[in-house]
Amino acid sequence: MWRSPGAVLPAALVAGLAVGLTAGRSGAQPGNPLPPGEHMPLVLGACIPCHSAEMVAQQRLDRATWEAIVDRMITYGAPITPETRPLILEYLATRLGP
């Protein structure tokens, strides 16, 4: 089974709100395990509607592996656009590389 869209919405809304308010704040932040970086707010907005930022922050992966994961997450409905995809990948590959 999966959740009804109604159950997904609050988390997505909260995440979107958070990202909106933190846009441009790319330094380390309390409660946020992701390392600072230019596109960190974009990464948060793409990932935390569905899972914790800790799931991302504990990985140390090369660019090809990140690319495969990001593309899989897009098929799962992650809010990533053709415009944000390369920026998100740039952050992941450089800030959370091996």
Place this chain on the structure above:
Amino acid sequence: MSDRPHAFEESVSRRAFVVQVGAAAALLGAGLPVRAQGPAPVPGPVPGKDKLIVRSPRPINLETPLRELTADVTPTNLFFVRNNYDGPVMDPAAYVLTVDGEVENPLTLRLDDLKRLEAVTQTITLECAGNGRSFHKPPASGIQWEYGAVGTAVWRGVRLADVLRLARPRSTARHVVPDGNDAPPTPQAPDFIRSHPLSKAMEPHTMIALEMNGQPVPHLHGGPARLLVPGWVGSASIKWLTRLTLADKEWGGPFMARSYRSPRVDDPGQTYSLQSLECKSVVVAPADGAQLAAGPQTVTGFAWAGEGTIVAVDVSIDGGQSWQPASLVGAESRYAWRRWEFKWTAAAGAHTLMARASDSLGRHQPASRPRDPQGYRWNVIHAVRVNVA
């Protein structure tokens, strides 16, 4: 959702909500000072699981620190939690299990129906396939477990075979496809389903657990009813079990076809679907970095082997140059880990203690592991460094 969750479940449910909103709320703290470079913040403990390491708050993934894995039966508050997806707390009174597919007699069973079947109680070790993933080089993607995604509980419930017999599997039935009440966060994300062959399902140890360590199975561990496919990677033991579909072939979804697969030994370009756990042991005491007094000391830990049984554990006190047999403690219990013990007269100095298990299938713990892109099967010989003064 449950109208009347018991206290533990309620606190966990609330916690999940608090964690979810809390993460965003923390981000909302735009007025707070920006933290300088430093260690990543650690999420707070989950109620009822205070001593566990929070690998992820959502979905909830909790690791037992190795130093806490001292008891033969792991207390529930210390038992690791691995969720691919979280699920809503279920009301036991509304619980329904559907059995369908390649059966003559499709049926639905409530919790009381299950409780009318013969009860079985078994001590079974569960280990996540990715336990030890953080030690793989190069790094593998997934939860970065160290040693503690393993535990042993006393499970009470009913044999899966007894349930399947009620449904009368057809001769075409070859696999059991169990589904749980967990919830992918989007409609596009795949349901978490892992199938197993009917032959394993009909084995008398394979069960639907209703109790864990003498209490109703808690929500975090898959209650009110979870599957237990003993000796196999933990992901086979579907939580919040709501459906058993008999099928003529293995389930083909991504959690069979993409995840929980390792390179074949005879052909590393191909992968196989993980079933049995590896032959493995860990040193629980002394802990890595311990300061010990010279004189008599005991090295102890656990060993397990999935579909094998442990036949020996050898211990080295000199970093692997020489090995001596440890004692296997207590009686062998199918699919439960085995405690081992080694008495040692500690001399002053630094020592590297190691344990190496061997099983009835002729498997031994290796000194290294070939690359496993998804970070499974970590069973490299465990070493701890101690100082004796």
